[in-house]
Amino acid sequence: MVLKQKSILPGFGLALGFTLFYLSFIVLIPLSTLFLRTATLSWGQFWEIITAPRALASYRLSLGASLIAALLNVVFGLLVAWVLVRYSFPGKRIVDGLVDLPFALPTAVGGIALTTIYSGKGWIGQYLEPLGIKVAYAPLGVVVALTFIGLPFVVRTVQPVLEDFHPEFEEAATTLGANRLQIFLRVIFPTLMPALLTGFAMAFARALGEYGSVVFISGNMPMRTEITPLLIMTKLEQFDYAGATALAVVMLAVSFLLLLAINLLQWWSRRRLAAL
Amino acid sequence: MSIEIRRVTKQFGDFAALKNIDLTVNTGELVALLGPSGSGKTTLLRIMAGLETPDSGEILFHGENATDRSVRDRHVGFVFQHYALFKHMTVFENVAFGLRVRPRSNRPSNEEIRAKVHSLLQLVQLDRMESNYPSQLSGGQRQRVALARALAVEPKMLLLDEPFGALDAKIRQELRLWLRRLHDELHITSVFVTHDQEEALEVADRIVVMNEGRIEQVGTPEEVYDHPVNPFVYHFLGNVNLFHSRVGEGRVKIGPLEIDAPEHAAAQDTPAVAYVRPHDIEIERHKNGQPAIAALIQHIQSVGPVVRLQLNRQDTGQMIEAELSKERYRELGLKAGEVVFIKPRHWTVYQGEGI
Numbered sequence: 001m002v003l004k005q006k007s008i009l010p011g012f013g014l015a016l017g018f019t020l021f022y023l024s025f026i027v028l029i030p031l032s033t034l035f036l037r038t039a040t041l042s043w044g045q046f047w048e049i050i051t052a053p054r055a056l057a058s059y060r061l062s063l064g065a066s067l068i069a070a071l072l073n074v075v076f077g078l079l080v081a082w083v084l085v086r087y088s089f090p091g092k093r094i095v096d097g098l099v100d101l102p103f104a105l106p107t108a109v110g111g112i113a114l115t116t117i118y119s120g121k122g123w124i125g126q127y128l129e130p131l132g133i134k135v136a137y138a139p140l141g142v143v144v145a146l147t148f149i150g151l152p153f154v155v156r157t158v159q160p161v162l163e164d165f166h167p168e169f170e171e172a173a174t175t176l177g178a179n180r181l182q183i184f185l186r187v188i189f190p191t192l193m194p195a196l197l198t199g200f201a202m203a204f205a206r207a208l209g210e211y212g213s214v215v216f217i218s219g220n221m222p223m224r225t226e227i228t229p230l231l232i233m234t235k236l237e238q239f240d241y242a243g244a245t246a247l248a249v250v251m252l253a254v255s256f257l258l259l260l261a262i263n264l265l266q267w268w269s270r271r272r273l274a275a276l
Numbered sequence: 277m278s279i280e281i282r283r284v285t286k287q288f289g290d291f292a293a294l295k296n297i298d299l300t301v302n303t304g305e306l307v308a309l310l311g312p313s314g315s316g317k318t319t320l321l322r323i324m325a326g327l328e329t330p331d332s333g334e335i336l337f338h339g340e341n342a343t344d345r346s347v348r349d350r351h352v353g354f355v356f357q358h359y360a361l362f363k364h365m366t367v368f369e370n371v372a373f374g375l376r377v378r379p380r381s382n383r384p385s386n387e388e389i390r391a392k393v394h395s396l397l398q399l400v401q402l403d404r405m406e407s408n409y410p411s412q413l414s415g416g417q418r419q420r421v422a423l424a425r426a427l428a429v430e431p432k433m434l435l436l437d438e439p440f441g442a443l444d445a446k447i448r449q450e451l452r453l454w455l456r457r458l459h460d461e462l463h464i465t466s467v468f469v470t471h472d473q474e475e476a477l478e479v480a481d482r483i484v485v486m487n488e489g490r491i492e493q494v495g496t497p498e499e500v501y502d503h504p505v506n507p508f509v510y511h512f513l514g515n516v517n518l519f520h521s522r523v524g525e526g527r528v529k530i531g532p533l534e535i536d537a538p539e540h541a542a543a544q545d546t547p548a549v550a551y552v553r554p555h556d557i558e559i560e561r562h563k564n565g566q567p568a569i570a571a572l573i574q575h576i577q578s579v580g581p582v583v584r585l586q587l588n589r590q591d592t593g594q595m596i597e598a599e600l601s602k603e604r605y606r607e608l609g610l611k612a613g614e615v616v617f618i619k620p621r622h623w624t625v626y627q628g629e630g631i
Contacts, residue, residue: 166360172422172425174347175353176425179348179377182377186377
């Protein structure tokens with residue numbers, strides 16, 4: 001069997017070998033120990049751990065809040081990208097730089113800052129609380145924290161696509177009689193779709209894995225504001241390694257399936273947009 | 277529908293794109309806006325479409341002021357140089373776009389849209405490509421789809437911005453003849469922008485030669501080619517040889533030659549340039565007793581029906597281009613490195629140093 005195909009680019013064997021080695025070393029081997037650890041459990045024990053009411057509640061919060069946060073980021077990230085590409089205004093560079101802050105900031109710092117502002121006595125929290133809206137130490141706080149850390153992903157994936165989007169397409173649509181809304185829905189949005197999906201997938205994946213900022217703002221109440229990563233942490237602190245890895249396996253499987261589904265969706269939408 | 281442009285100016289920052297333009301395009305005409313890049317031809321076309329607004333001046337459609345009319349209300353078909361097809365739509369959906377975005381009250385039914393799109397795709401000979409995406413088409417096919425898309429909304433006029441600019445030579449040739457035939461069939465008022473003088477001469481009913489935001493000359497292809505009003509137009513509409521000299525009392529002296537320039541009878545020893553097209557250069561092997569300029573044949577390009585010669589004037593060293601028919605070339609039996617005698621058959625003299 002010949003795996004190696006003749007190619008004019010040299011170094012295929014070496015490059016592929018290194019890539020596989022590197023991925024194994026950094027990603028696959030560490031993750032596989034999860035499964036090895038989990039294997040010390042019987043199916044019954046495994047099932048019991050991963051379907052415990054506290055675990056189920058944490059999945060709901062983790063997945064639900066991540067999904068809402070990613071969707072919010074799609075909407076407002078698109079808006080931010082749009083403003084940054086389409087308009088020029090004083091301080092545009094600074095705004096552009098601000099977008100990356102959630103990338104660079106230690107997430108714990110973000111979490112503390114958000115908690116300070118949204119708690120009952122905080123700048124914003126003091127006005128929300130009388131209205132019956134509780135952000136800090138509530139599920140809503142988790143959504144806020146996850147939205148914060150996911151913002152740059154959508155902006156940074158959509159921005160270059162919008163920049164490449166030639167005004168000719170809009171002009172063509174206008175001469176054909178389309179109004180602004182029709183142009184956005186029928187011409188611009190479909191073009192941005194693959195980038196939006198990518199941004200969504202990245203923001204979602206990032207939110208699922210987030211830990212640092214959420215632990216500060218959520219209050220970590222079991223069954224109410226406890227995310228799965230925190231539950232895993234709790235089990236580790238109680239030296240329940242097998243239990244922690246069992247939950248980790250569930251997270252891993254869910255993340256993998258979701259990202260796979262999004263990738264398929266992306267592949268499908270991108271295939272239709274092969275470059276002109 | 278006729279288009280009238282009245283005293284239109286347009287400024288981009290410090291750059292004056294259009295300076296006081298007046299132009300009328302008659303109903304059913306096919307007009308070419310011809311000029312080098314930066315001459316303002318595309319700006320003028322975009323102003324007609326409403327994609328740019330003039331700083332001053334008026335645009336009249338069919339005698340009615342349309343200066344402030346929105347792009348959507350102008351009912352123009354616009355074809356872009358790089359097609360601007362919607363990449364995520366099939367050929368069919370691209371052509372149907374203009375019909376589908378109509379307000380519900382006058383939107384055709386699905387069957388009507390299908391029938392209309394099919395007939396248009398037949399017109400541009402792409403009826404078998406309807407379910408392909410633009411990325412699967414060649415450049416020429418894409419431009420035909422763009423044309424069908426523009427025609428789908430039944431525009432009152434068709435504006436084309438360098439429609440064949442991005443295509444290879446052979447396809448260009450085919451498409452421009454095809455455009456001419458299509459225009460003869462549909463009789464829709466059309467304006468196209470080009471920097472290719474051959475394209476303009478071959479396709480257009482009338483040519484508008486533009487330079488630096490101004491119109492230099494408007495006329496039929498014969499008028500602008502045979503009677504250019506100034507050196508710029510002469511230059512722009514084909515190859516030309518320049519003979520620098522002085523004009524006085526209606527005569528121009530070029531080396532040993534003296535030619536007539538009756539239109540400059542009043543001039544007294546003024547610098548002037550005689551413009552001669554390559555095919556208006558006569559070539560003889562011998563002087564035959566008459567004055568002629570001696571020139572050395574440097575290069576012969578004899579492919580095709582026309583033979584092109586690169587000549588070097590023996591007295592000044594200036595390069596001269598000449599064209600002659602294949603028969604004449606065989607008759608003379610010319611070879612590179614030989615010295616021949618040339619004189620102009622037709623010429624135009626302009627005062628000044630020339631450009």
